[in-house]
Amino acid sequence: DTGVSQNPRHKITKRGQNVTFRCDPISEHNRLYWYRQTLGQGPEFLTYFQNEAQLEKSRLLSDRFSAERPKGSFSTLEIQRTEQGDSAMYLCASSSGQGVSPGELFFGEGSRLTVL
Amino acid sequence: KQEVTQIPAALSVPEGENLVLNCSFTDSAIYNLQWFRQDPGKGLTSLLLIQSSQREQTSGRLNASLDKSSGRSTLYIAASQPGDSATYLCAVNGNKLVFGAGTILRVKS
Numbered sequence: 589d590t591g592v593s594q595n596p597r598h599k600i601t602k603r604g605q606n607v608t609f610r611c612d613p614i615s616e617h618n619r620l621y622w623y624r625q626t627l628g629q630g631p632e633f634l635t636y637f638q639n640e641a642q643l644e645k646s647r648l649l650s651d652r653f654s655a656e657r658p659k660g661s662f663s664t665l666e667i668q669r670t671e672q673g674d675s676a677m678y679l680c681a682s683s684s685g686q687g688v689s690p691g692e693l694f695f696g697e698g699s700r701l702t703v704l
Numbered sequence: 705k706q707e708v709t710q711i712p713a714a715l716s717v718p719e720g721e722n723l724v725l726n727c728s729f730t731d732s733a734i735y736n737l738q739w740f741r742q743d744p745g746k747g748l749t750s751l752l753l754i755q756s757s758q759r760e761q762t763s764g765r766l767n768a769s770l771d772k773s774s775g776r777s778t779l780y781i782a783a784s785q786p787g788d789s790a791t792y793l794c795a796v797n798g799n800k801l802v803f804g805a806g807t808i809l810r811v812k813s
Contacts (some may be wrong), residue, residue: 592747604720621801628805629805630708630793630795630805631748631793631801632803633802644799660813679748682750689735689736690735690736692738692750693795694750695740695747695802696747
């Protein structure tokens with residue numbers, strides 16, 4: 589078990605371009621979370637999946653953002669028509685929640701996005 | 705809406721000191737609370753998980769307590785070392801983790 593893996597680690601793009609980040613959770617973890625973190629702040633919740641179902645989305649997740657988790661394994665987070673305000677660290681976490689309990693979350697190293 | 709506050713925002717101590725980081729939250733309806741460490745430009749490393757039914761958890765030189773009724777948690781670090789320098793984040797878990805802004809710790813050798 590190699591932990592939560594995120595790719596790419598760094599992405600520099602021009603405003604208006606689309607970007608996609610990938611997260612591979614710890615194997616057999618049924619829950620997967622996406623967070624965004626800007627400098628000097630704690631991470632902010634974006635969305636989470638239980639298996640392949642997207643159960644909650646933050647209002648921070650505008651219609652330019654879309655997340656998927658096909659087959660309940662890896663997940664992708666796509667940002668369309670990027671804006672400079674999208675520059676941040678995008679963090680993925682997974683957990684093996686049982687019933688209503690979310691369990692302990694384990695985070696990846698993050699994907700840093702810079703929009704020029 | 706859950707809000708998490710961490711005090712102090714920054715702390716600088718000489719090596720060897722014992723120290724306490726504070727975390728408060730507004731909604732006591734939580735499943736658990738996690739303390740994380742974050743090094744600059746890196747992801748989050750889970751330090752301790754306290755279930756809502758527990759009062760404290762210990763791991764090595766770290767001890768975390770939870771008082772759910774008053775909405776408070778503390779992280780105690782014994783005999784601090786320069787390698788402990790990092791940002792420490794508290795997060796409470798309803799059905800998702802809500803984070804504080806963190807405490808930036810610097811341990812001077």
